[in-house]
Amino acid sequence: MINVYVESPNDKVYNRIRYVMTQILIPIGFPFRIVMGIKEDSASFSILCVPAEKLDAYRNDDRFNLVIPYNDFALWTTRDLELKMDKIEGIPVLYIGQMPQFLIHERQVGFDLINLVFFLLTRQEEYIYQHRDQWDRFSSTYSILYDLGVLQVPIINHYINYIESYIRRFIREVPQPRWKGNAPYAVVLSHDVDHLPSKDITIILNRMVQFSQCSNVSQKVKRIIRYLIDILTFKRESEPRWKLSYWTEKEREYGFRSTFFLSANISQRHENDTTYWLSSKVDYNGKKARLSQIAKELEEDGWEIGLHGSMNSYRDSNLLLKELDLLINNTHCKVTGIRQHYLRFDIRNTWHIHEALHLQYDTTLGYDNRIGFRGGIALPFVPYDLDNEREYKLLEIPMCIMDSSLFFVTGEKLDIEKSLKRCQNIVDNIKQTSGLLVINFHPHFYAAPYPDWWKVYDSILERLSNDCAWVANASKIAGWWTEKCKLVSEE
Secondary structure (H helix, E strand, C coil): EEEEECCCCCCHHHHHHHHHHHEEEEEEEEEEEEECCCCCCCEEEEEEEEEEHHHHEEEEEEEEEEEEECCCHHCCCCCCCCCCCEEEEEEEEEEECCCCCCCEEEEECCCHHHHHHHHCCHHHHHHCCCCCCCCCCCHHHHHHHHHCCCCCCCHHHHHHHHHHHHCCCCCCCCCCCCCCHCCEEEEEEEECCCCCCCCCCHHHHHHHHHHCCCCCCCHHHHHHHHHHHHHHHHCCCCCCCCCCCHHHHHHHHCCCCCCEEEEECCCCCCCCCCCCCCCCCEEEEEEEECCCCHHHHHHHCCCCCEEEECCCCHHHHHHHHHHHHHHHHHHHCCCEEEEEEEHHHCCCHHHHHHHCCCCCCCCCCCCCCCCCCCCCCCCCCCCCEECEEECCCCEEEECCEEEEHHHCCCCCCCCCHHHHHHHHHHHHHHHCCCCCEEECCCHHHHCCCCCCHHHHHHHHHHHHHHHHHHEEEEEHHHHHHHHHHHHHHHH
C-alpha cells in the first residue's frame, strides 16, 4: 500500500494535488490512498506532498520515502508564463525560474512535478491563450510543448515511469499490470468515417444540398462540378473507389479490432459535415446494405462503433444528444465514446457536454496539424474541470497520430519516408514508456489518389504485431483502465 499525505492550505489545493497524484499512481499499479494531513498509518511506501516553503521541515524526516514539494499554483496561470526546458538523465523537465538539478535525490523530487502535470492535463494554456484557428481550434503551434520541441515526447509518461522505478526499490509486491497480458504498450486503432463511396444516390443528393450552404463562390463551383461528375458516373461505376472491408480485412489479418466513429447527422448540417446518412447503402463484404446494418455487423464481430460529433456539436449539448440517440436507435450498437469532427474542442464546454451525455470516453484531444501529445501524456486520464475544481466523470483517451496531420497541406505535407520515420519515432517513445498509442486513419484515404497513406497504416500494423502490443478498440481500453482505477485506488 502507498500512502500519500498532502499538506495543503485549503480544500482546493488538496483536490488538485489528489487529482495529480491519482493520475500518476494509477498507471504504476500499486494500491494507494491519498489523505489530507499526516496520519500515523503503516504503509509499504509513503509520499508527502508539501508546499516548497515548508520543505526544510521534512527534509530529514524518515517517515516518508518520497517528498514532493510544490509551488503556488498561481505561478502557472499567467498569460506571460515563461516555461523553460532542460533534460535531466535524458528526460525533458519543464520548469519556471532556476533549472532543477535532479529528478529524485535523497528522497526528494527536484522539480515542481505537481504543478507541471496539473498544468498539462488540465490544459491550462487553452484557458489562458484565447487565439484559435479558422475552425475554432487550439492549434499545436500555439502549444508550449511545440515551442519547447517536446510535442512528440510523452513527458508525463517519463515522470511516471521514473517514480515507478524508484518505488519498486521499496515495495516487493507485484503491481497491477498496466496493460492486458503485460503487453509492452497498448494501441487504439480508430477511423473517423467522414465520407462514404458515392454509390448511393442519397449521398450524392445530400452533397448537392450541402454545397448550397457554401459561402465561397469558387468552392461552390468546384463542388458542383464534382457532384455532377458523381451523378454522371453513378450508374457506370461497378465498384466504389474504396470499401470499409479493406480496413477490416487488413486488421483481421493481425487479429486486431478498431473503432469506427460514425456521424449521425440530423437534417440541418454544416457545409463541412459528413454527407452520408445512416440509411445510406454501402458495399461491405460483397453485399450492399444500409450503413446502420453494417455498423451492427461490425460490432458483433468485435469492432466498435463510436459517435463522430458534427461540426457544431462540440458546443451544443442538445444537438449532440440528438445525434447520439439517432446513432444508437438506428444501429442498436452500444455507443460509449466520441471523437468530434475536425477535432473541434472547447476546453470549457466539450468535456462538460460529453460527461452530461454519460459517454464513457472522449478521444478528441489531439492535433489536426501535427502528430504528438497535446497533454504531454500517452495514457488514458481523467480530465479536470478548472472552472468548478472537480474531476470529470469521463475518461480521455488522447489521440496521437492522424493521417491528415502527416500528409495534408494543412498538416506537415510529408512524403512517405518522412511519415514512416515520424510514426516509428512516436511508437518508440510509447514503447519506451509503456504508453498508449491512439491512431486515427480516415477510411476514404485508401488507395488512389492516396496510396502512401495506406502504406503507412500497413507498416504501423506490422510494427504493432511484431512488438506484441495490446491492440484493441477504444471501448476495451477505456474499460480496462476504469477497472484498473477501481483496483488500485481506495477512493
